[in-house]
Amino acid sequence: MAPTKKMGIKQKYAHLTRGLDWETTYEKMDDVFPYDKFEGIKITDWSKWEDPFRLTMDSYWKFQAEKERKLYAVIDAFAQNNGQTNISDARYVNVLKLFLTGISPEEYQAHRGFAFTGRHLRGVGPRVACQQQSLDELRHFQTQCHTISHFNKFFNGLSEFRTMHDRVFYLSVPKSFFDDARTAGPFEFMIAIGFAFEYVLTNLLFVPFMSGAAYNGDMSTVTFGFSAQSDESRHMTLGIEVIKFLLEQHPDNLPIVQEWVDKWFWRGFRLLGLVSMMMDYMLPKKVMSWKEAWEIYFVEAGGSLFKDLERYGLKMPKYHEQATEACEHISHQLYGLLYQLSHVTGLHAWMPDDEHMDWLSEKYPNTFDKYYRPRFELWKQQEAEGKRFYYNGLLQLCHTCQLPMTFTEPDDPTTTCFRESEYEGQHYHFCSDGCKDIFDREPEKYISSWLPIQQIFQGNCGGPTIPDVLAYYMFGPNDGGEYVGSEDNKLWESWKNATTKEAAE
């Protein structure tokens, strides 16, 4: 038999997905796929969905196996060579604590969400892509746990990450974001996570974060980060395909999709506020400022994307100008939050040194010296008097994003932004117009939000006192508070001073 010519990828993909979307005969299609109609999205031809990567399952396994082999070789090498002693500073580890408690569990939520959409969308193209993404997200969760577990042998604040994620007040910000997406229908989930999060916003999370890890000597985290991110291009592609597909299928889909884009852009922007604080304040050696990252990844990249989607009538997400303007402020506001609440978090915070503050002045010439440096000056003075500033109480949360109500009016950084709605005779408070709109669109959904401060007052978080609540959060006694003088700090100093000590014991 003459050898046949090797198949091209288009041909191979067509063969490997052929017939996977057969019409059922024993059961009605609508019974087999009960979830993909109630949201009001109209699909006329599922076969129009194209996966431009055309990645078949066999190639998928091959590439993923290769990535895993490489990653685990690095993780082993890092552990064997005591890589933890070569990071830039132990302050850096707080970035990993925030990541492991706030982001890794969301990888798991993404895994569950894409498993659901991979089962319940009836087209074959999206089902294959969603199932691959579901497996990717599980891999991300696992590799992140494995990588960071090495740091858990030495540093505080990492061991109870799963419980913390479900209970701790600031971690309800990412948790409620994914809970919201996963309790939506499959198409909204795809727009929320596939499009708004993966395509529009995920670069802002992973690229500067992992580059930051590289710059701060954390070889193992760079490796899991970029290994995860190499899956991200597929996820971004799925995200952009889903939006184009929905908009091409039926003109009635446009207003629904626009509302979802507006909602999930704003929710994502609020969530990424935590990343802004990490980039501008928590990385000992900085890669770029949050504002610069926003310029590159939202203004420039998002601008190109939305210009492309204009042909379908889709507009830039509502309040995107407010978001861009707020990028002058949010990292400073949120680090101020961490600084004064660190004693009730699983993270350490510290006073930025003079060099760091000068860097902030340079990166934020319009705002840092005018609005934020004076705060640090007051706190520095209080530290010098032995009265390090902590916020000694519980505070008001936004009912939508669940962040403390700390953000300011779009045109006035000296006034806190308060927005309010009335629903069935009750008050609801919001940090912004974006968060208020989200609530007003679906109040029946958000009235059941599990707001951490409300739950403490209702007696559902371990007891009435702060120590009761911290025990319920499963914080160890040395997990949070001021970095200087902490166990992590002392351990780090002991490593730095150990050059004359013998290593063998």
Add this chain to the structure above:
Amino acid sequence: MAQIASITLYQNDEARPVMEAILQDNPTARVLNMPGAVKIDVDDELVINRATVEEKLGSEWDPQQIHMVLISMAGNLDEDDDQIKLSWKH
């Protein structure tokens, strides 16, 4: 403002031939070096030709191998056996 087609690759030896091929085939490309990653931007359209990568690499290269060194991208993707294209043109 032009729409920017973009790709972000690992900063390592495996990605280097791909990066060199991009710079050769997209003469207006701009490069942003970051620790661990390199971002390459081109106005409107960015292409990666298999033939150019193979020439830089000195051996065969399957465009799907891009998955091993890819961090991020922007633009509508079209991939076949000879080329990867990221484009905002229609």
Add this chain to the structure above:
Amino acid sequence: MPVKAIVDNYKDFNPNRDLPEQYHGNLMVYLYWNKHMSFVAAMAAPLPPPTPFGALPEVAKSVYGTHPDFEKIDWSKVEWTLDGNPITPDFAKSIGEQGVRHKSLIRFTTPGLDGFEGKYV
């Protein structure tokens, strides 16, 4: 606009988790000091409706008392708003009698005290 749900009885699955009766007889009250932006957000306190309005300075002190301006406050000159409307509270009467309800926002301005170095900090 109502939620689009796959079931008709969506509300049965989705209880309100923030109703006054869930707070063991307390009101959840928000207290905010204008022009003192170094405090990350308004404080939240569980207060029974009979609490006299005059107890609020003491409640405020638990959080805001660390600020150098706090001890300089002349409480007789403080300007108050309740849920956006200016009020002249009677310190001897209760908060419940004076219109404070679950999740009311009480804001106070302290004339002449504009934060650390007058910078709204």
